Amino acid sequence: MKKAEVFILSGFLGSGKTTLLTNLLTQEKELDRKVAVVMNELGSVSIDSDAIDKDTPLKELLNGCVCCTIQGQLEVHLQGLLKENDLDSIYIETTGVAHPIEVLDACLSPLFADQLSVQSIITMVDAKRWQERASISIRLHKLLKEQVRHADVILINKIDQLSESEQAQTVMEIQSINPKGKCLLTQYARVGLDALRLDRPHNIDAHESTHVERDLHVKSYVHQFSVPLDLDLFEEWLKKMPDTIYRIKGYLKFTHSQNTYLFQYSYGMPIYMKELMDYPMNVVFIGEDISRDWLKNEMNRLEVLSTL
Numbered sequence: 165m166k167k168a169e170v171f172i173l174s175g176f177l178g179s180g181k182t183t184l185l186t187n188l189l190t191q192e193k194e195l196d197r198k199v200a201v202v203m204n205e206l207g208s209v210s211i212d213s214d215a216i217d218k219d220t221p222l223k224e225l226l227n228g229c230v231c232c233t234i235q236g237q238l239e240v241h242l243q244g245l246l247k248e249n250d251l252d253s254i255y256i257e258t259t260g261v262a263h264p265i266e267v268l269d270a271c272l273s274p275l276f277a278d279q280l281s282v283q284s285i286i287t288m289v290d291a292k293r294w295q296e297r298a299s300i301s302i303r304l305h306k307l308l309k310e311q312v313r314h315a316d317v318i319l320i321n322k323i324d325q326l327s328e329s330e331q332a333q334t335v336m337e338i339q340s341i342n343p344k345g346k347c348l349l350t351q352y353a354r355v356g357l358d359a360l361r362l363d364r365p366h367n368i369d370a371h372e373s374t375h376v377e378r379d380l381h382v383k384s385y386v387h388q389f390s391v392p393l394d395l396d397l398f399e400e401w402l403k404k405m406p407d408t409i410y411r412i413k414g415y416l417k418f419t420h421s422q423n424t425y426l427f428q429y430s431y432g433m434p435i436y437m438k439e440l441m442d443y444p445m446n447v448v449f450i451g452e453d454i455s456r457d458w459l460k461n462e463m464n465r466l467e468v469l470s471t472l
């Protein structure tokens with residue numbers, strides 16, 4: 165099944181995300197690819213959406229920051245886009261203040277395990293503002309660093325406003341925060357689409373998709389359960405699992421009940437919500453140093469023990 169490539173664009177207000185999006189959409193159009201855009205503007209009128217071609221399906225998340233509405237709106241929008249269109253790629257522009265990991269989290273929803281392939285988190289840095297970052301508030305400064313730290317590709321934009329030595333200095337500073345990220349210097353966000361792909365564009369096979377996740381800093385593993393689990397065994401496992409797994413979500417069934425449950429785990433708290441509908445038992449594990457083979461074995465073992 166074809167998966168839509170997802171690009172998550174993050175960066176501060178005014179850093180050049182819309183300029184980048186416009187460039188990328190032009191390239192996509194030349195390749196005759198079907199693209200959708202999810203945008204988030206603070207406030208109730210989206211101005212930037214004017215920049216987007218009328219043929220491009222567009223979903224807007226209005227009234228609030230994408231990370232606050234993530235579990236609901238973004239997932240619903242993605243579902244709608246995937247249902248109504250045969251998409252090659254989806255661009256999600258986060259607000260200047262959203263945390264890219266929250267957006268990634270929504271894209272890794274078990275609902276989309278077979279439909280989306282996240283290519284990269286791209287963080288735009290306004291080179292001039294980076295130089296002057298000491299003057300912004302501590303909270304924003306921290307967020308700026310977080311956006312850089314979690315990016316797979318960092319575009320240091322507006323380099324026309326920096327001298328060559330300032331450019332070199334900026335690259336060094338950014339690489340010290342995120343040594344694994346790919347750093348590119350840009351003017352007016354001019355960058356080739358291929359440079360933003362951490363995957364091959366076509367024929368994504370199992371090996372390649374594993375490869376992408378290895379390259380992304382935050383890794384995920386999706387397990388499809390085939391039998392209901394014993395709740396006690398499952399909870400015991402949760403207590404003992406490595407703390408590098410910080411998020412789990414998906415649909416599960418348990419031996420004690422006929423219902424499907426939406427299971428959410430974050431910051432050490434498991435939450436179970438009874439669902440009215442039956443969903444495939446896909447569960448996504450998200451964390452920093454996940455060994456997929458180990459997790460797969462562990463879940464298989466839980467399944468076997470639950471049937472005894």
Ligand SMILES: Nc1nc2c(ncn2[C@@H]2O[C@H](COP(=O)(O)OP(=O)(O)OP(=O)(O)O)[C@@H](O)[C@H]2O)c(=O)[nH]1
Binds near residue numbers: 177181184260322351
């Ligand atoms: N000098 C210079 N200006 C640039 C460059 N890239 C973008 N700009 C300008 O910077 C301004 C902000 O760019 P946008 O693309 O709207 O930035 P944004 O991140 O989408 O901004 P928000 O929508 O406010 O989050 C615009 O006036 C751009 O024309 C660059 O490389 N050099």
